[in-house]
Amino acid sequence: MSVSFERTGAGPVPDHARQHLVRMRDGAGLAADVYLPADAGPVPAVLVRLPYDKNSRYVFLDRVARLFTERGYAFVVQDVRGKYRSDGRTLPFLREPDDGYDTIDWITRQPWSDGTVGMFGDSYYGFTQWAAVASQHPALRAIVPRVTTADFNATLVDPQEAHTGVGRPVWLEGIEYYAHHWIDEGAYEFEPDRSVRPVIEQYESAFRAIGARSAWFDLLAPRFTDVLHALGRHPFDARPVPVLHCVGWYDNIGLPHMRDYLELASRPGWDAVQYLWAGAVDHENYHLDLAPVTDAADHALDDTALERMLPDYAGPALEFFDVFLKGVRRATELPKVSWELGHAGRYTSTAWPPPDATERTWWLTANPAPPGLLPGAALADSQAPHDDETNWVYDPEDLVPSLVPNSFAHLRTHPDVSPLATREDVLAFTAAALQEDLDLAGPIAVDLHTSSSAPVYDVFVKVLDVAPDGQAHLIVRGEASVSDRGGPREVHIPCGHTGYRLRAGHRLALLLASSDYPMFLPCSGSEDNPWTTLAAKPSTQTLHTGPAHPSRLTVTVRPTTAG
Structure with missing residues (x-):
C-alpha cells in the first residue's frame, strides 16, 4: 500500500525579529527569535518554546510578539530541540527541563533583560512551561499555560x-x-x-x-507503554510560581488541564498563586459564538479574523504578566477565576466551581423519550421505580463515526450529532424541554451500571444540547474502557467541566456507544491488542437502570440570576 505525504519545513524569520542560536549544556544550538520593544531595556521577557515552527503562519507568533512588545516586554520564541531550525534529536518531552532552564539562563544574560522571565503558550508549548517550572530557574516568575496539561501521555x-x-x-x-x-x-x-x-x-x-x-x-503504540515525562521532579513538587491556567471548555484535553488547576488550587503554597481563565473555545482557539466557522471568520485562513481573535488570545496573559513580571498592577486586581458561560458572556468568581453552584441529577431510564426530536429513552428528573435493562451492540465492521474531522478544532465544524441517535449501536436519552434557562457551571459526570458479552468493552458518552429544531450539539464528552467481571458493574465517567447556558425550549440529552472512530482506537472485544488484532470481535453491552443499579447524569448548575 502506497501512502502519499507532504513535508513542511521551516519558514523565513520575520524582518522584525533577530534569530540567535542558543547553546544548551550539551552543545546543541536551539534557534530563538528575539522581538524587542522600542524601549529595548532592560525589560522583562516572555518566552515561548514550541515544536511547530516558530515562524509559521499556523502559530502566528510574529503577530503575538507585536502585542507583547507594544506592552514593553521582550518576546522570545524558540524551536525546541530537534525541530525546524534547532539542533538535536527529534524526541519530545525528555530534554525540555534542561533546555528550558538553559534558555532562561541565556535570556537573563542579555543586555535587554531585566532578569525576570515569564512563559506563555498553548498545548505542547504549555508543557514546556511546566518542564521549566520543574527545573526551578530562579528567574522564572510566572507562566500562562493554555489548553495543555503537565502530563500529555496520561x-x-x-x-x-x-x-x-x-x-x-x-x-x-x-x-x-x-x-x-x-x-x-x-x-x-x-x-x-x-x-x-x-x-x-x-x-x-x-x-x-x-x-x-x-x-x-x-x-x-502498540505496546501501551506508560511513558511519563522525565522531568527529574514533578513540576507540582517544585517551587510554586504564579500560574494563569487558560482552559477551553471545548478543548480535547480540557479535562486533564482542569485536573491540574484543581490540584494546584488545593495545594498549600501553590493555592495563593493559581488563577483560572476559561472560555468557550477549543484547542485551536475557535469560539462557540462563531461555530460552525466560515472561511471569513477562520483565523487560520483569514488575517482579519486573526487580528480580531488576538486580543482575547493574548490579553489575559498580558494583564497577568503586568502583575507578576512588571509589578505595575496589584494581584488583587486580577480575578481568581474568569469564566465564560457559553451563549451568555463572561463572569468572575472567587473559586471554581462558583461558590453558589449545586449539583443536579438526571436519571437514565428505559421509558420512551419525550415525543419528537431524538429517538430513544427518557432522561428523567426522578429515578424509575423498577429495574430495567437496555442493550446496545458493538460492531467493529460498522464503527460509530466521530463526525468531527479534527477534535482539536471541534468548533470549526461543531457538527449536528443527532443522526447518531438513529443508529442501532447508540443509546439516546433525552430530557423534557426546559421551561427556563439552565446554567451549567462546573464538572459533569455520568455513572452507569453496565455489563457485556465481551471481556473488554468501551463506553463513550456525549452530553448534548438539543435545540427546538432537533439539531444536537456537543457540550462535553467522556469515555471509559471496562473489563467485564461477570455482572453489572458501576462505571464512573468524568466528562470534564463547562460553563454553558442551556436555553429555554432546549433539551439536555445523552448518547452512549461503544466506538468513536477515528478519534479513538477500536476495541478488540477480547484480550487481543487492538493495535495488532486482525479481527476485532463484536459484542453486546447492557445498561442497567433502576433502584438496584442506578445510572445517572450529574451536572453542576448555578442560579441563572447570579451575576
Whole structure:
C-alpha cells in the first residue's frame, strides 16, 4: 500500500525579529527569535518554546510578539530541540527541563533583560512551561499555560486500574499526532487508510513511504507503554510560581488541564498563586459564538479574523504578566477565576466551581423519550421505580463515526450529532424541554451500571444540547474502557467541566456507544491488542437502570440570576 505525504519545513524569520542560536549544556544550538520593544531595556521577557515552527503562519507568533512588545516586554520564541531550525534529536518531552532552564539562563544574560522571565503558550508549548517550572530557574516568575496539561501521555491511554477494571480507551488521534510531528525536524501530512487492519499497519505504511519513523510513536503504540515525562521532579513538587491556567471548555484535553488547576488550587503554597481563565473555545482557539466557522471568520485562513481573535488570545496573559513580571498592577486586581458561560458572556468568581453552584441529577431510564426530536429513552428528573435493562451492540465492521474531522478544532465544524441517535449501536436519552434557562457551571459526570458479552468493552458518552429544531450539539464528552467481571458493574465517567447556558425550549440529552472512530482506537472485544488484532470481535453491552443499579447524569448548575 502506497501512502502519499507532504513535508513542511521551516519558514523565513520575520524582518522584525533577530534569530540567535542558543547553546544548551550539551552543545546543541536551539534557534530563538528575539522581538524587542522600542524601549529595548532592560525589560522583562516572555518566552515561548514550541515544536511547530516558530515562524509559521499556523502559530502566528510574529503577530503575538507585536502585542507583547507594544506592552514593553521582550518576546522570545524558540524551536525546541530537534525541530525546524534547532539542533538535536527529534524526541519530545525528555530534554525540555534542561533546555528550558538553559534558555532562561541565556535570556537573563542579555543586555535587554531585566532578569525576570515569564512563559506563555498553548498545548505542547504549555508543557514546556511546566518542564521549566520543574527545573526551578530562579528567574522564572510566572507562566500562562493554555489548553495543555503537565502530563500529555496520561491523556492518550489510561490502563484499566486493577482494583476497578476501568480505564480510558486509546486516544488514537492523540497518538497519531506523534506520527505527524515527531519524525524529524519538519512535519508530515498524510491520511491513513482507515480500512486497513491491523490498525498499526496504517502508520507503518506511512513510515515506510517517508523513510523514517517517530520514536515516540513507537513508545506509545502498540505496546501501551506508560511513558511519563522525565522531568527529574514533578513540576507540582517544585517551587510554586504564579500560574494563569487558560482552559477551553471545548478543548480535547480540557479535562486533564482542569485536573491540574484543581490540584494546584488545593495545594498549600501553590493555592495563593493559581488563577483560572476559561472560555468557550477549543484547542485551536475557535469560539462557540462563531461555530460552525466560515472561511471569513477562520483565523487560520483569514488575517482579519486573526487580528480580531488576538486580543482575547493574548490579553489575559498580558494583564497577568503586568502583575507578576512588571509589578505595575496589584494581584488583587486580577480575578481568581474568569469564566465564560457559553451563549451568555463572561463572569468572575472567587473559586471554581462558583461558590453558589449545586449539583443536579438526571436519571437514565428505559421509558420512551419525550415525543419528537431524538429517538430513544427518557432522561428523567426522578429515578424509575423498577429495574430495567437496555442493550446496545458493538460492531467493529460498522464503527460509530466521530463526525468531527479534527477534535482539536471541534468548533470549526461543531457538527449536528443527532443522526447518531438513529443508529442501532447508540443509546439516546433525552430530557423534557426546559421551561427556563439552565446554567451549567462546573464538572459533569455520568455513572452507569453496565455489563457485556465481551471481556473488554468501551463506553463513550456525549452530553448534548438539543435545540427546538432537533439539531444536537456537543457540550462535553467522556469515555471509559471496562473489563467485564461477570455482572453489572458501576462505571464512573468524568466528562470534564463547562460553563454553558442551556436555553429555554432546549433539551439536555445523552448518547452512549461503544466506538468513536477515528478519534479513538477500536476495541478488540477480547484480550487481543487492538493495535495488532486482525479481527476485532463484536459484542453486546447492557445498561442497567433502576433502584438496584442506578445510572445517572450529574451536572453542576448555578442560579441563572447570579451575576
